[in-house]
Amino acid sequence: MPHTRPPEVPVPQATTVRGALWAAAHAERAALADDLEGLDAAQWATPSLCGRWTVEEVVAHLTAAASVGRLRWLRSMAGARFDADLHNDRRLAEHRGATPAQTLERFRRVTTRTTGPSGHTAAWLGEVVVHAQDVRRPLGLPRTPPVGAVTPVAAFFAGRDFTVPGRSTAQGLRLEATDGPFAAGAGPLVRGTTLALVMAMAGRRAYLDDLEGPGVATLRTRLADG
Structure with a gap:
């Protein structure tokens, strides 16, 4: 057989x-x-x-x-x-x-x-990604996580308000990553690295200067009010 x-x-x-x-x-x-x-x-x-x-x-x-x-x-x-x-x-x-x-x-x-x-799980990966930069940036530590690790976090943040108010922060804006495939939303454009977009959706004003586009002014106002 x-x-x-x-x-x-x-x-x-x-x-x-x-x-x-x-x-x-x-x-x-x-x-x-x-x-x-x-x-x-x-x-x-x-x-x-x-x-x-x-x-x-x-x-x-x-x-x-x-x-x-x-x-x-x-x-x-x-x-x-x-x-x-x-x-x-x-x-x-x-x-x-x-x-x-x-x-x-x-x-x-x-x-x-x-x-x-x-x-x-994407939220708990986001917890690590965001908080790691919360300490690296003030300390001047240069490492950034791989784009492949940050992209699912960006998609999760843009899709809902959960651990951070990502969806509310990005509402009415078009987010586009310059270093990877992430893109979401419609409206005035905000462009930057995937990490900078994630940190902005997480409410970190320090990363706004890493972004460009007409939608950045809206983000700046939202984060100032947050």
């Missing part, structure tokens, strides 16, 4: 995409941890682009984000009376070390986790 190969079972596309997104998140966490090795005390205390948080506090927040699954997130939010800032501050304090070196070591331990409050 001739040997017959069993039919191949295709891997569901969602699983393939999700795996690629997590792999990108893991790579970006590891790259950020490497970038932060050797910082001195003043650098760890540098204000980040993320509100009132310092570099060290952003790293502790990233550790928390990689450590809190759906049930724990719900309990934490309920305990904070659904005040997201209070929830974030409590989880940050939980994962911050006694020293910056310990904070970094705790972050390194979670680089390969696939934990998140929901299945929106």
Whole structure:
């Protein structure tokens, strides 16, 4: 009897995409941890682009984000009376070390986790991409993530308001990346790197000067009011 190969079972596309997104998140966490090795005390205390948080506090927040699954997130939010800032501050304090070196070591331990409050994996990749730049830019660290890692984040941010108000920020504008395939929306044009567009949708005014086009003025007004 001739040997017959069993039919191949295709891997569901969602699983393939999700795996690629997590792999990108893991790579970006590891790259950020490497970038932060050797910082001195003043650098760890540098204000980040993320509100009132310092570099060290952003790293502790990233550790928390990689450590809190759906049930724990719900309990934490309920305990904070659904005040997201209070929830974030409590989880940050939980994962911050006694020293910056310990904070970094705790972050390194979670680089390969696939934990998140929901299945929106592009959002959790975005969490790493955005917060990494929140600390790299003030510190003058040159690395930027690959366009392939940032493009799905740009698409996710432009499509909905979730972890950041990306859809509201970009509403009525045409966004076009100069270094990759991302494009979304209709209206006055905003052009720039995929990363700059992502950071602008995440509310980071420091990246507006990296963009061009008639729609930038609208973005500047929206972010000033935010």
